[in-house]
Amino acid sequence: MKNITKTLLVTGLSVGLLVGATGASGQSFDNAHAATAHQTPYYTYNGQFNIPNNNALDDNNFYRGLKADHFIFNGLKVGEVTKADVFKNLGSGFKRYYGEKDLTFYEKNGIIVGFDHKGKLVNLTLRINHIKNSAKLIEKHVKKGEIYNTKTTQVAFYPGNTIVIKAK
Structure with missing residues (x-):
């Protein structure tokens, strides 16, 4: 048993x-x-960008989000939001920067936003001249002269000066 x-x-x-x-x-x-x-990279940035201690330029995910066409700045996506959305999310106090044929640009706190004649955000320029080592940080992640040509935007890097996100 x-x-x-x-x-x-x-x-x-x-x-x-x-x-x-x-x-x-x-x-x-x-x-x-x-x-x-496979996961699509996203990057959301909230707050002022052109400040000395901004670490976004040293974050691989920042560049991956821009390259994948999934970059959101203070709740705004270039090519998808309107002038009303921009002023609601970023507040008032924008000053007219300059105008072109069908575009009007406004500036505030190191951000330049451009709208087409329908009021759609078609250009977001982030100044980076106050960020410590901005030129070296960009050159560490992006080849000289490289432009991210995504489905809906083009992203151009000007080390030490600006990052321009333009709707197609």
């Missing part, structure tokens, strides 16, 4: 371990697969 009990106990433990190990390895595989699945 003792031998039958021991045999059943050992068999039960073996089956339990086998089922548990199979479940664990299946779960491990799913997690590994999820980790390698």
Whole structure:
């Protein structure tokens, strides 16, 4: 009787371990697969940009978000929002910077926004001249003269001066 009990106990433990190990390895595989699945990079920036201690220019995700056409600045996406959205999110106090044929530009706190004749945000220029080592930081992440040509925007980098995001 003792031998039958021991045999059943050992068999039960073996089956339990086998089922548990199979479940664990299946779960491990799913997690590994999820980790390698392609994820679209996003980058959201809130606050003033052109300040000395801004670390965005040293963040790989900043460049990845710009390159993937998923960059949001204070709740605004170039080519998708209106003048009313910009003034609501960034506040009043913008001064007319200059105008062109069908574009009007406004400036405030190191940000230049450009609107088309329909009032759509088509240009966002971020000044970076007050950010410590801005030229070196950009050159560390972007090849000289490189422009990110995305689905809806073009992003041009002018180290030490500005980053221009323009709607197509």
